[in-house]
Amino acid sequence: MRLDDLALGLGLELLGDGALEVRRVVGIEKAGPGDLSFVGHPRYAGHAATTRATALIVPPGVETPAARLVCANPYLAYARALALLHPQPLPPPGVHPSAQVDPTAELGPGVHVGPLAVVGAGARVGARSVLHAQVVLYPGAAVGADCRLHAAVQVREGCRLGDRVVVQNGAVIGADGFGFARDEQGRYHKIPQVGVVVIEDDVEIGALTAVDRSATAETRIGRGTKLDNLVQIGHSVQVGQDTVMAAQVGVAGSARIGSGVMLGGQVGIAGHISVGDGVVAVGQTGITGSIEAGRQIAGTPAMDVRSWRRNAALAPRLPELLRRVRELERRLAALEGKG
């Protein structure tokens, strides 16, 4: 693609020769002639001066021998450039002959149903959505328009996905929540899970992630939220908008997670608590009580990230502290003996 066409497509100012061609997007350390790259983080600014890339997306003021596409948010422009230079063809519309689509299911215009997929009775799929091979929609499941469900994704009975939802391979939407009542003999009896899951527009769900249905109401993932792989969302959890959860996060039943929250990998959140808007939790944080909006937390049980760092730095000094106290006791006893 010519650089002037790319600049036009991205709506960015080009400083350099618009007739140059770039063919792919490559990380700045490996980029060479014919490549587009970007400087998104200050730590890579040094690479800009020596890069062999044909063009760079950079914030204002970065020096480079490459042609420059100048942008306040280079990372976002990089995302758009990738889509322009590496368009990912979607499977063509149509239902593969090996797919099992119930006659009462409704498929919108332009829908693709891949090989050996299953669409149950009364299920609905919106316009242009793609169901890859072996996707299973249980009866009454509903998928919006322009969605993409990768191979082996399961959507259970009555669960609903909005528009432009992306679900990676093997994720399970709407399995039964973990609800059991204990009797006098200590045996557990299943609590029927008759609620649903609602996934709002523009959500992405990672591979092998499980979002459980509610016992009697809704589990809800808010608009624009992104869940990584192997995440667990318990029954009746409510997640706000534009929240991100890294891989292997676990959220127990009935917790409420705000909007704009960022959870690092392997964070655990107890049931029935609230995590306010904009909270940031370091990986492996164990959140056992409600957290006010805007806090940055770490550790188990969770505390302010600065306290956690300070405690972590001091913990190795415990043996020294013990020695110093013992020495103080010895000297004080000597002094008391003199007195």
Place this chain on the structure above:
Amino acid sequence: MRLDDLALGLGLELLGDGALEVRRVVGIEKAGPGDLSFVGHPRYAGHAATTRATALIVPPGVETPAARLVCANPYLAYARALALLHPQPLPPPGVHPSAQVDPTAELGPGVHVGPLAVVGAGARVGARSVLHAQVVLYPGAAVGADCRLHAAVQVREGCRLGDRVVVQNGAVIGADGFGFARDEQGRYHKIPQVGVVVIEDDVEIGALTAVDRSATAETRIGRGTKLDNLVQIGHSVQVGQDTVMAAQVGVAGSARIGSGVMLGGQVGIAGHISVGDGVVAVGQTGITGSIEAGRQIAGTPAMDVRSWRRNAALAPRLPELLRRVRELERRLAALEGKG
């Protein structure tokens, strides 16, 4: 359903008008006319006085304007009421024409085999069990009576499930255990995993949970035990009866977990150790050594939950402690100088 019919079905005393109708079960904060709800936990007792629900399941002595179904274990009655008011229809008996059932497999009366399921050579399925779409039974796998295996569940060769076992979507029963022998060059050689998994009666296994087969013997999950989603059970692990494990728990190979144990989310258990009956572990606990029956534990490495809470409370006081020791040293030196 009329309240007098419901009371009869639940075997409970009704205080109120038996001719009233309830149509669904709803959480007490959202319940209105036509709804049944319950007070299972003291913290919700206040809601009973002001609820607009038509009827409540309550422990003795709770005041409410609603009709009352009185019960010592309201949570258990709630589970049963859900089953009565929201019956979940099972798929009808029969084998879907797209399913691949080996001619040597044995299916009991009333079995349902869903679209695109696979039942291997010599596999057996007991009476009235339901295999949803795309379930895979490897050769020689055995499923008892009245089981329900959700879509994409896999049961590997020779593994056996008891009666009334429920397995949520995508769970894997009997994948190879993680066993490798290291040679002199540091390379790993696979140890064939020729044992099996045995799942006893009334077990429930969560979505995307993995229970590995034993190298030469059995991995066993005891009667009535419930595993949540994304749980890992290593090879040759033995789990007792009526134990519950929340999501993302990991149990390493050859560990023995007792009966009536409760493990919070993301708990990790080392291999070759024992966890006694009735142990309760807080989420994220790291159990690196054997634990006696009845203990309540937390932290990594695991300690009594009270010690863990106390340590967590004291950790933020470390900087203060260091300051006080420094001050003591200063004052003592001054005193020594005087002496």
Place this chain on the structure above:
Amino acid sequence: MRLDDLALGLGLELLGDGALEVRRVVGIEKAGPGDLSFVGHPRYAGHAATTRATALIVPPGVETPAARLVCANPYLAYARALALLHPQPLPPPGVHPSAQVDPTAELGPGVHVGPLAVVGAGARVGARSVLHAQVVLYPGAAVGADCRLHAAVQVREGCRLGDRVVVQNGAVIGADGFGFARDEQGRYHKIPQVGVVVIEDDVEIGALTAVDRSATAETRIGRGTKLDNLVQIGHSVQVGQDTVMAAQVGVAGSARIGSGVMLGGQVGIAGHISVGDGVVAVGQTGITGSIEAGRQIAGTPAMDVRSWRRNAALAPRLPELLRRVRELERRLAALEGKG
């Protein structure tokens, strides 16, 4: 199998009657007549003296009434004996009629494609590889020779597996990495993930493990590395050779893990850091910064395993330490008052 044949097959010296027969391999505590067992760990050496097994694989110098197969690395010999005594038949070559194989896919000689598997356009499968039921190869995926992909494994577009790779059920190779660019309104925009995953020879991948594709380059798992179940490997991660990761480990994007590394269960590794060759991390370790080769680490944030053990032992003494400091302050004040 006669013991002299077994000794020949294993290339080991036999001390005992070569005409004796063994039929199976059993753990030493349960082994009886007709069984072969082994002493791999000193803690089981006591069992050798009293075992009822017909034969034992032992290191030199172990006393036992059983016939002995003597070997410096009994665990490795045990692995080989299992393969000899319990051969696991592979499914026969051929494509099941219900499989969906694109006409442009290339299948090597002796390949098995199981029921309802899907092989996309341009995908390649090397000689003698086995794809079990419902495996999905996306277009352009490549699987080497002598591989075994268990049921429901997914390999996404363009990803490549070497020779002798084993993938357990439900694992996902090449789902989109977790990459999103945030705009000025706090909304996230997907960064197309146009790179691939490369799995080198002799790797084993556990059930329900996810290895994400790179945004623009390669995620790579080195020769001989073994990943357990439910592991997460983020985009662009590089893993060396002969590294082992236990279940539920999570490695964030662009991390570099060396060769001969051993990670315990539930270890978490932050993005963009390096873990040197031969590092050993205890289960649940949280690695937030780069780690030099050869270190043994534990805790979050990670520290030397000895420091971690010492801190863990001292933490319960914090209340006592606080008391002793308070007492010192009291006595010192008394002394100062006197002076």
